[in-house]
Amino acid sequence: MEHIKNIAILTSGGDSPGMNAAIRAVVRTAIYNNLKVTGIMSGFSGILKSNFIKMESHSVSKIISSGGTILKSSRCHEFLSYEGRKKAYDNMKIHGIDALIVLGGDGSFHGADLLGKEFGLPVIGVPCTIDNDIYGTDFTIGYDTAINTAVRAIDQIRDTADSHNLLFFVEVMGRHSGFIALSTALATGAESVLLPETPTNIEQLCNYLVTGRRKNKTSGIIIVAEGDEEGDAQEIARKVKVRLPDYETRVTILGHVQRGGSPTSNDRVLASILGYEAVNALLKGIYGVMTGRINSKIVYTKLEETYSKRNKIEENLVEISTILST
Numbered sequence: 639m640e641h642i643k644n645i646a647i648l649t650s651g652g653d654s655p656g657m658n659a660a661i662r663a664v665v666r667t668a669i670y671n672n673l674k675v676t677g678i679m680s681g682f683s684g685i686l687k688s689n690f691i692k693m694e695s696h697s698v699s700k701i702i703s704s705g706g707t708i709l710k711s712s713r714c715h716e717f718l719s720y721e722g723r724k725k726a727y728d729n730m731k732i733h734g735i736d737a738l739i740v741l742g743g744d745g746s747f748h749g750a751d752l753l754g755k756e757f758g759l760p761v762i763g764v765p766c767t768i769d770n771d772i773y774g775t776d777f778t779i780g781y782d783t784a785i786n787t788a789v790r791a792i793d794q795i796r797d798t799a800d801s802h803n804l805l806f807f808v809e810v811m812g813r814h815s816g817f818i819a820l821s822t823a824l825a826t827g828a829e830s831v832l833l834p835e836t837p838t839n840i841e842q843l844c845n846y847l848v849t850g851r852r853k854n855k856t857s858g859i860i861i862v863a864e865g866d867e868e869g870d871a872q873e874i875a876r877k878v879k880v881r882l883p884d885y886e887t888r889v890t891i892l893g894h895v896q897r898g899g900s901p902t903s904n905d906r907v908l909a910s911i912l913g914y915e916a917v918n919a920l921l922k923g924i925y926g927v928m929t930g931r932i933n934s935k936i937v938y939t940k941l942e943e944t945y946s947k948r949n950k951i952e953e954n955l956v957e958i959s960t961i962l963s964t
């Protein structure tokens with residue numbers, strides 16, 4: 639696109655491992671195409687505060703392997719109002735910004751989409767979240783690292799569970815989605831996995847545990863996804879303990895440990911490809927979309943769809959996980 643000379647980039651919402659690799663890809667691809675790149679600090683709130691920095695090729699040296707985001711991130715409430723977005727657009731115009739690339743999740747894409755629709759600013763989204771819940775891509779940047787982090791932690795918990803005959807309830811992140819929970823359950827051989835997408839029946843879970851004990855299973859790992867209808871891991875452990883008072887239970891909440899750390903090679907590769915394609919989309923005059931990858935092919939999905947639809951878990955994997963752990 640002829641009139642695009644200066645691209646701005648920001649990271650928004652929860653950070654995810656691989657965001658830095660995606661920033662690097664955007665900056666280097668833009669510079670390769672003789673475009674200027676402006677880094678916006680701390681997400682959308684950085685636009686409102688005109689917190690802009692000039693990005694050079696060396697600004698993104700050696701960041702491909704680091705977690706977090708060098709541009710920092712935030713969740714910005716002011717951006718929810720038209721007035722907030724108008725101020726943001728005006729600030730970008732004053733600073734000569736012609737287009738915006740947003741690295742984040744569905745909430746961030748909603749804000750970006752409104753900015754594009756209300757003021758005609760070309761915007762592109764790059765899916766970065768550990769939750770893997772974004773419609774329009776097989777995987778989001780950060781998901782692979784997060785599940786590997788959770789798997790490492792649960793393997794360690796398994797050692798203690800076995801040594802002391804304990805029943806562990808391990809809560810993993812995902813907000814309203816069970817992707818992290820389901821993958822970690824399969825990868826760790828967890829005895830059961832409780833997800834927001836499927837009904838949870840505490841009685842059934844207890845019967846299943848009792849059957850396992852009859853077969854000499856003296857310990858167990860139950861993975862609980864955030865957002866389960868029966869409550870969080872503490873609450874579910876309490877409900878099980880009431881029914882099975884002889885069981886020694888423990889609860890571990892993995893929490894933000896899942897959001898940090900050096901990205902896996904899968905996340906670095908995905909981030910590099912999607913960051914590169916985000917700039918190329920703008921150059922081809924394609925905007926108002928998110929760059930995703932489905933079956934190894936680049937797919938552009940309207941931003942509107944990324945927050946009105948949701949990536950779905952493969953429910954048959956729950957059954958596979960259960961069969962394999964009996």
Ligand code: F6P
Nearest residue numbers: 652767768769811812813864897
């Ligand atoms: O969206 C990423 C995520 O880590 C979710 O899995 C989790 O529910 C949420 O963010 C936690 O947000 P915060 O860091 O604001 O507590």
